[in-house]
Amino acid sequence: xxxxxxxxxxxxxxxxxxxxxxxxxxxxxxxxxxxxxxxxxxxxxxxxxxxxxxxxxxxxxxxxxxxxxxxxxxxxxxxxxxxxxxxxxxxxxxxxxxxxxxxxxxxxxxxxxxxxxxxxxxxxxxxxxxxxxxxxxxxxxxxxxxxxxxxxxxxxxxxxxxxxxxxxxxxxxxxxxxxxxxxxxxxxxxxxxxxxxxxxxxxx
Numbered sequence: 001x002x003x004x005x006x007x008x009x010x011x012x013x014x015x016x017x018x019x020x021x022x023x024x025x026x027x028x029x030x031x032x033x034x035x036x037x038x039x040x041x042x043x044x045x046x047x048x049x050x051x052x053x054x055x056x057x058x059x060x061x062x063x064x065x066x067x068x069x070x071x072x073x074x075x076x077x078x079x080x081x082x083x084x085x086x087x088x089x090x091x092x093x094x095x096x097x098x099x100x101x102x103x104x105x106x107x108x109x110x111x112x113x114x115x116x117x118x119x120x121x122x123x124x125x126x127x128x129x130x131x132x133x134x135x136x137x138x139x140x141x142x143x144x145x146x147x148x149x150x151x152x153x154x155x156x157x158x159x160x161x162x163x164x165x166x167x168x169x170x171x172x173x174x175x176x177x178x179x180x181x182x183x184x185x186x187x188x189x190x191x192x193x194x195x196x197x198x199x200x201x202x203x204x
Contacts, residue, residue, distance in 0.1 A: 037098060037106060038091030044111040044181060045091055053116065054080040057109050060178060064108075073105055083109060107180050114192050115177035122177060122196045129170045131199035136169060146187050148172065149195060169195065 038045055046053060058080040066074050076082040087110035090102075098106075115122060123132055136149065137156045145153070152168045159166035173196035176188055183189065 035095050036091060037093050037095050037103070040095045041106075041111070043183070045106075046087070046110060046112055046116070047091070049084070051080070053113075054084050056113070056178065058083050061109050068101075068104075070102055070105055073109070086110075112181040113178045114181050114189055117181055117189070118193070118197070121198055122192065123170075123173065123198055125170065125174045127198070129167070132173075132195065132197075133166070133169055135199060136195055146191055148187075149191055 038047075046057075058076075058078070061069075061073060061083055062077040064073075064077070072086060073083075076086060087106070090098075090106050090110055093102075123129060133156050136153050139145065139153065142150060152172055155168045156166050173192060176192050176196070179188060181189065
């Protein structure tokens with residue numbers, strides 16, 4: 001199934017939301033009208049999920065601004081099961097009938113997060129980041145580095161040595177774990193996979 005609109009839906013909910021860089025292919029209007037959200041975004045929707053996964057989404061929802069939520073979701077800020085049920089029904093909704101805010105809400109609270117694709121192989125906030133910092137600062141070439149990682153590397157190099165005390169990488173990684181998963185070629189996903197992964201022999 002060809003994916004449509006995930007990145008666009010994220011920008012639609014809040015005008016200041018940065019485009020996350022994964023351009024999804026548009027389908028013909030006729031095909032879109034016949035498709036449900038679940039069919040269009042089948043690769044990204046959290047259909048079942050664990051109790052922990054839905055609890056994380058409930059926490060994220062509880063922190064959401066009311067003006068960025070459709071009325072139904074405003075009432076579900078304290079209910080993991082309620083959110084899970086809403087997402088299940090949202091998946092059945094015809095894609096073309098869904099407004100931009102509705103799609104943005106589905107994208108934010110009903111899809112896989114980046115962390116879901118790493119099965120605990122990323123560094124936790126409380127883990128050791130020293131070796132991960134070194135892994136990035138030891139790169140002398142800019143080849144293949146995203147603008148995000150270039151900026152973080154430069155900040156790390158400015159930090160007092162030893163040890164490096166900047167938390168730029170830690171802060172970027174931990175804030176990226178709960179962003180919607182937009183596919184393996186999304187720049188955020190690729191950076192997390194390389195620079196936020198546990199370094200062998202260190203604690204996570």
